[in-house]
Amino acid sequence: CEIPLDYKKLTEKPFAIFGRTGMGKSILCKIVCNSILSKDVSSVFIFDMHSEYGTFSKTDNTPGLNFFFPEKVEMFTLDPGNREAKPFIIDSKNIRPEDIIIAFQDLSPPMIDALYIINRGRKNDLISEIKNATIEKYPNAHPSALQALQRRIMRLNRFGFVMEGNDTFNQMITLIKNGKSIVLDFGKYGRDAMAYLFLANIIARRLYNEYSENDYPHLVLFLEEAHKFLAPGIASYTIFDRLARETRKFNLILALIDQRPSRIDEEVGSQLANRLILSMKEPSDVESALAGVPDKTLWKDIVVSIPARTLLLLGDAIRVPTVVDIMDYNNMRTRLNKFNIKDIDEIAKQSGKIFG
Ligand SMILES: Nc1ncnc2c1ncn2[C@@H]1O[C@H](COP(=O)(O)OP(=O)(O)O)[C@@H](O)[C@H]1O
Ligand SMILES: [Mg+2]
Structure with a gap:
């Protein structure tokens, strides 16, 4: 596998990707998403602020989720200029x-x-x-x-995506019900932090309500800039707080992505079941990223000294805490192909058993 994790375990409870800007969080997130999809352990939901996760990334042209898994991924967009994706519209009454x-x-x-x-x-x-x-x-x-x-x-x-009497959330939920993953492209609203905060809050609340009342397929909701929702004083206004603390079996799982873990409410941070930690220097961030972890001092030294694209893995999805180099994303295609070939071998063996 691309990163030595038990992806089934990883996606059972809230987890986080922490690291300074530029250390490789977004690419790591893409690798994790591709792995989740290739292993069929869950679907994923991405708020794609910078149009990076669809077919090709607008920022570095690397292939996204829809490139590798076109039959598993549905793309929505806030931007009428993007004709590749379905329009996403919310009714102002919501x-x-x-x-x-x-x-x-x-x-x-x-x-x-x-x-x-x-x-x-x-x-x-x-x-x-x-x-x-x-x-x-x-x-x-x-x-x-x-x-x-x-x-x-x-x-x-x-916000052109807010309209009266028009709402495409139900269309999205029907796809989720059928096991699809969702990439929500922000298009021209990508630099508008307010659009992201506003929309992510609305969508997460409605997803939470749907998941509370129905037995929908397992879904991991990735949340960049997590501290903007989970800072003390603001967390109580969001559903993310409750999602991050969810300990009973619940099919909607929150994955936090953040460069400033010290700004996340401590209660939330200390309950994460798994952490994927990239380089950080600021002592308060290192401290918070490791909140609730045993033998913290040992890991602190590692977090401040590892280079970019190197990862400290801690939690119940890995046998022992481990430091790994993150694969070059340019090799993702070959890795996924290998995985698929191995899969086909497995199926061939099984059919051998059945058909003698
Ligand atoms: N695993 C990787 N393989 C290839 N390039 C990478 C990898 N990780 C990071 N990069 C390069 O570094 C840049 C910054 O990484 P990014 O994931 O955007 O960082 P962050 O989200 O932490 O700010 C990317 O645009 C990419 O060019
Ligand atoms: Mg990023």
Whole structure:
């Protein structure tokens, strides 16, 4: 296998990929996804901010999940300019206060109060209700907080993927139900951090609700910039907090990807079943990446001294903690082919047994 992990075990509980920028997290994530798909242990869900995971990466032209597994992967896009993928649209009536709190990250407590006051009294979708709110209609909201909220909410106008009376989430969920993996391409919204925070929160909440009520196929949800959802003080507004702490058998599994693990709520970090750690220098990040790990001091020295594209593996998906070189992604094609050839050999042997 590409990375010596028990992928079945890995995908049973929340896990994380940590490492400084440029050390190879995104490529490692691609290798992990390809391995999960080639071993058929789960499907995956990717928020593809920089159009890297589809057929070919826009940033370095390396092949993505849809290149290797076209029959297992469905592509959606927020960008009408991308004709290769299905359009992803959400109905404005599915927006909740938490989505707005996460998207802006820094709403003041009176603004958050105003948001919930409007949400309780509203008859229309939340966004239009905020835009049309007056202090006469919502006397309990702080007047200047209400105005500030109205000014801020205008920034959501640029999200062309929010529409009234149109929603393609159900189309996506039907594909997931049928075992498909999803790559959600952000296209022209790729540099818009607010679009990512907003949308990831909405989708994760709706996935969580679906998975709580149904027995859907196993799915790993990869979350880049995890600390923006899981920082203390903000984590309580997201479903990611609950997903990261999920210990009962649940088919929706969270995989965190982050360059600043020290900003992730400690409670969440210490419960990860597996960690894939790339080079980090900042002592607080190293400390947090290893939260809850026995013999921490031993591993700290390793994390600060390993070069790029080298990985420390810790957790129950590996027999003993191990440091490995990450394969060159350019060889992914040959590796996957080899895997497939071996697979075919296995099948041939079995058929030999059956047919004598
Ligand atoms: N395993 C790998 N094989 C080939 N190239 C790699 C590998 N890991 C990293 N790289 C190169 O390094 C660059 C940065 O890696 P990336 O995964 O984007 O880092 P990060 O996500 O941690 O910022 C990539 O664009 C790629 O060119
Ligand atoms: Mg990256």
